[in-house]
Amino acid sequence: MRGLSVGVDVGGTFAKLGLVTPKGDVVRSAQIPTDPRSSPADFVRRVAAALKGWEFDTMGLGLAGGVDAETGTLLFAPNLRRWVGFSFKREFERRLKVRAVADNDANVAVWGGYVAALHKKPRHVVGVTLGTGVGGGLILDGRLHRGATGGAGELGHMIVRAGGERCRCGKRGCLEAYAGTYGLQRIARRAMRNPPSPLTPKALADAARAGVPGARKVWDEAGGWLGVGLANAVLMFNPDAVLLLGGVARAGRLILDPVRRVFATQPFREPFASLTVAAPAERDWGCVGAALLSRERR
């Protein structure tokens, strides 16, 4: 069908495929194993096979790593090392005869939220993806800011609590160590006598809403540190909006209220006074954003 785009969100284990309308609705989806030990050309072949019968004009790819958005080449990626240096854009364009783009996975997710949830209205946006890990993306002057090496928006490894919890990256006190899924789990195991099992963000949100002792405190702590990190970002970029995406953001007010409390106590009022804080209903923002980005003029 005309006007549709494919978005591919490439995680370390699975790649999600979505057929996306210009408004950002997913009308068809699929999933294949990423298999990062296979060659990147093999991955492209497998994606192309999974897309057989799908009709679309353009496609976009979100990759967990640094990407040169001009050439669609993966520059660095801890979980996709074998694929570094490969131009996914060129290979998909050659094989599928459609325009293709590739970019960092958090960047495309933030782009998806910017277009489909914020309708491109704010000029400057700080976006954060709260999943297993914490990523982010910046919209400056209505465009994705990729930075000098394609790595901009790495909010998850901002230190919010010097000397604090150990992060998967090796540093202590990163935002991810508090506001990512595993950070949340760690807080829950300490703060709750009987944490829900399996210990998912959704189960923790349900527990807090049901008044399970300690559950709300878990969200207050995670949201408080998220607020510190976002306040740092707001002071730096002075955005019109902050956009929260990902599984942890689905907790809604449980995570937003403590963020807003931190914002409300900032001595520098102006950057916070007219700031929009948005946590749109969850979608596969990676797929949606990758698809929508492929429709943009360069």
Add this chain to the structure above:
Amino acid sequence: MRGLSVGVDVGGTFAKLGLVTPKGDVVRSAQIPTDPRSSPADFVRRVAAALKGWEFDTMGLGLAGGVDAETGTLLFAPNLRRWVGFSFKREFERRLKVRAVADNDANVAVWGGYVAALHKKPRHVVGVTLGTGVGGGLILDGRLHRGATGGAGELGHMIVRAGGERCRCGKRGCLEAYAGTYGLQRIARRAMRNPPSPLTPKALADAARAGVPGARKVWDEAGGWLGVGLANAVLMFNPDAVLLLGGVARAGRLILDPVRRVFATQPFREPFASLTVAAPAERDWGCVGAALLSRERR
């Protein structure tokens, strides 16, 4: 003389005036009391009187607060409250018949360093002004990023040590509480048995170079926290260069080495691998940058 511009750096107590060449050299300077209780129109009159006999084509003003760069209007300013809402740009243009601009003081200082020291070569720059307070500015795609309310680049109030030292702004653990002059003084009073008197950044730098016990530790601590804050900024913005300006930056390697040590231990290598860290020789960057900014095309 043709090709010269005036820059005015408006502090809470004094306003510095400089006649600046297109390369950023100050060929003449003056100083007048700011007197923030006087009317802004009176301030403009006093500046105009001080500029009598100076020949210049354009002029720029750096103000300690949020400024609407389009209209040159002061939006908020804790130390210049009576002047909020006044368009300095318009009033100077009316009175002096030259093109005028007004912007945040840290923004113009960073612009000065960007043009005169970095020769506009990097595309994205994080600049930090290390004076009594700590301010900053962002260069995005070769232009100043001012943000939604003219307040972008407020690096000094990023929290680098949650629960840490009290900052003048009321929060705890802001970068300014460690890397501004008064933060440095506080560290020195604790770490040194006999801190130099008067306790200036220069005296502390001299003491460290002379091997005075404890002095180098003061710089290591201040520089270490500065490194944490700048690393956070680099992870978010992924700039080509970091620019350190202001009196504290004059300590050179004493403050740069601990910053570089923090950068060297970052698990995410790419944003730091090709990053330029520059601390150019001190000038009146506020005057220089305000003057140079007034020469830019809109």
